[in-house]
Amino acid sequence: MxxxxxxxxxxxxxFNSKHLSVFNREYNETLTARDLMGTRLRELRPHLKNEIIAYLKDPEFFSxxxxxxxxxxxxxxxxxxxxxxxxxxxxxxxxxxxxxxxxxxxxxxxxxxxxxxxxxxxxxxxxxxxxxxxxxxxxxxxxxxxxxxxxxxxxxxxxxxxxxxxxxxxxxxxx
Amino acid sequence: MxxxxxxxxxxxxxFNSKHLSVFNREYNETLTARDLMGTRLRELRPHLKNEIIAYLKDPEFFSxxxxxxxxxxxxxxxxxxxxxxxxxxxxxxxxxxxxxxxxxxxxxxxxxxxxxxxxxxxxxxxxxxxxxxxxxxxxxxxxxxxxxxxxxxxxxxxxxxxxxxxxxxxxxxxx
Missing domain, CATH: 3.40.50.1000 (HAD superfamily/HAD-like)
Known part of the structure; x- marks a missing residue:
């Protein structure tokens, strides 16, 4: 087999919908999956890279x-x-x-x-x-x-x- | 490579030393690795099989x-x-x-x-x-x-x- x-x-x-949602809420933005075409959130907002990755360290993020x-x-x-x-x-x-x-x-x-x-x-x-x-x-x-x-x-x-x-x-x- | x-x-x-130690303490036994030759603790004490396996579900057991x-x-x-x-x-x-x-x-x-x-x-x-x-x-x-x-x-x-x-x-x- x-x-x-x-x-x-x-x-x-x-993954993206949740990630964008927590990011938009915190930074009062309105990014959508369309904004991520050919890139990633951390590349689109490089000055917030650490914060963007930190969301994923929340044990509940993926739940x-x-x-x-x-x-x-x-x-x-x-x-x-x-x-x-x-x-x-x-x-x-x-x-x-x-x-x-x-x-x-x-x-x-x-x-x-x-x-x-x-x-x-x-x-x-x-x-x-x-x-x-x-x-x-x-x-x-x-x-x-x-x-x-x-x-x-x-x-x-x-x-x-x-x-x-x-x-x-x-x-x-x-x- | x-x-x-x-x-x-x-x-x-x-694994065995810890498993035997928590088991011996709870059931006042003195089993050693030698008693497990060719078998497993749960086979040696089948009436306590559920308890023996339950130890492993303690999040700290493996720490x-x-x-x-x-x-x-x-x-x-x-x-x-x-x-x-x-x-x-x-x-x-x-x-x-x-x-x-x-x-x-x-x-x-x-x-x-x-x-x-x-x-x-x-x-x-x-x-x-x-x-x-x-x-x-x-x-x-x-x-x-x-x-x-x-x-x-x-x-x-x-x-x-x-x-x-x-x-x-x-x-x-x-x-």
């Missing part, structure tokens, strides 16, 4: 992210024909462990928690496919990388790209 | 385990010639995440936290070697499994076995 590894933030968990549209349904389907693992670079924010685990158990109860992986360097992942919004994880990955569109990666070329979960479904149907 | 994945409990962290003899020195040496990853089946005890992370940062400060992996099913691990006390993790592992002797596994045969960290050093010297 082939194996699909799937990232969390910006792939199944709507109430919205689920990305159609991800539950498509992953449930995929899990009937593939081994599905959730592989998230949680080591960058170790305060996030508990919230990420609880979030996965809440929103993807049909996945086995033994298939959750909290890591840093994703070259440790042994899988046939990796769906991720960060192309850097594909450099040393030996399977097929699939770039999930996120504002920061819209200008990246040279990767298999999917724009949403319906396109993920199509990719694996025609594969 | 070749990669070595290393388990935590009973390999670099002395003060002793470091296995010679593991720091040998892993420091290995990390000069190999990529070293710490791969622990933490998903079985999600309350252990923070303590395990802090323990690794305290006792193995020379390792990069991006090389820590909290997982469940270790077939997700992409490495050339896996040093582990649980042979079940070798079944679907594509690299070389190296069984680290622990009381529960002394009767297992058919695996490359090391009895301590000095033998790990020898294995990689002659390999």
């Amino acid at each position: 082939q194996r699909i590894a799937i990232d969390m933030d910006e792939v199944i968990a709507d 109430d992210l919205e689920v990305m549209k159609d991800s539950q349904e498509v992953i449930r389907e995929l899990s009937e024909q593939y081994e599905v693992f959730i592989t998230t670079a949680a080591m960058e924010f170790p305060t996030s462990f508990s919230a990420k685990y609880a979030w996965l158990k809440e929103h993807f109860p049909f996945l086995d928690e033994l298939n959750f992986v909290f890591c840093g360097d994703k070259s440790i992942i042994h899988a046939d496919y990796l769906i991720d919004d960060n192309h850097r994880h594909f450099q040393r990955f030996q399977g097929q990388g699939i770039l999930f569109t996120a504002p920061h990666n819209i200008n990246e070329t040279g990767y298999v790209r999917v724009n949403n979960w319906l396109e993920v479904r199509e990719y694996f149907k025609s594969n | 070749q990669r070595i994945a290393i388990d935590m409990d009973e390999v670099i962290a002395d 003060d385990l002793e470091v296995m003899k010679d593991s720091q020195e040998v892993i420091r040496e290995l990390s000069e010639q190999y990529e070293v990853f710490i791969t622990t089946a933490a998903m079985e005890f999600p309350t252990s995440f923070s303590a395990k992370y802090a323990w690794l940062k305290e006792h193995f400060p020379f390792l990069d936290e991006l090389n820590f992996v909290f997982c469940g099913d270790k077939s997700i691990i992409h490495a050339d070697y896996l040093i582990d006390d649980n042979h079940r993790h070798f079944q679907r592992f594509q690299g070389q499994g190296i069984l680290f002797t622990a009381p529960h596994n002394i009767n297992e045969t058919g695996y490359v076995r090391v009895n301590n960290w000095l033998e790990v050093r020898e294995y990689f010297k002659s390999n």
Whole structure:
């Protein structure tokens, strides 16, 4: 059985909406995902970089992210024909462990928690496919990388790209 | 550069001494590692299985385990010639995440936290070697499994076995 590894933030968990929301509230701004096209919040407001990263160190930040549209349904389907693992670079924010685990158990109860992986360097992942919004994880990955569109990666070329979960479904149907 | 994945409990962290100590204290027993040869505490005292497992759900249980003899020195040496990853089946005890992370940062400060992996099913691990006390993790592992002797596994045969960290050093010297 082939194996699909799937990232969390910006792939199944709507990281940007929450991040923009807490930032806009604190700094009285009205930034949207459109403002992040080809960039990241910390590059758009470099003088607030430390504050922007500090939000992610709040143990609760990751607890109430919205689920990305159609991800539950498509992953449930995929899990009937593939081994599905959730592989998230949680080591960058170790305060996030508990919230990420609880979030996965809440929103993807049909996945086995033994298939959750909290890591840093994703070259440790042994899988046939990796769906991720960060192309850097594909450099040393030996399977097929699939770039999930996120504002920061819209200008990246040279990767298999999917724009949403319906396109993920199509990719694996025609594969 | 070749990669070595290393388990935590009973390999670099002395899980048994702590587990026996809290059990002996609560039940006024004097069990030692010798009593666990070829078995496990929960099999030796099956009527207390739930209590024995419950200790591991205490978020602090894993915070003060002793470091296995010679593991720091040998892993420091290995990390000069190999990529070293710490791969622990933490998903079985999600309350252990923070303590395990802090323990690794305290006792193995020379390792990069991006090389820590909290997982469940270790077939997700992409490495050339896996040093582990649980042979079940070798079944679907594509690299070389190296069984680290622990009381529960002394009767297992058919695996490359090391009895301590000095033998790990020898294995990689002659390999």
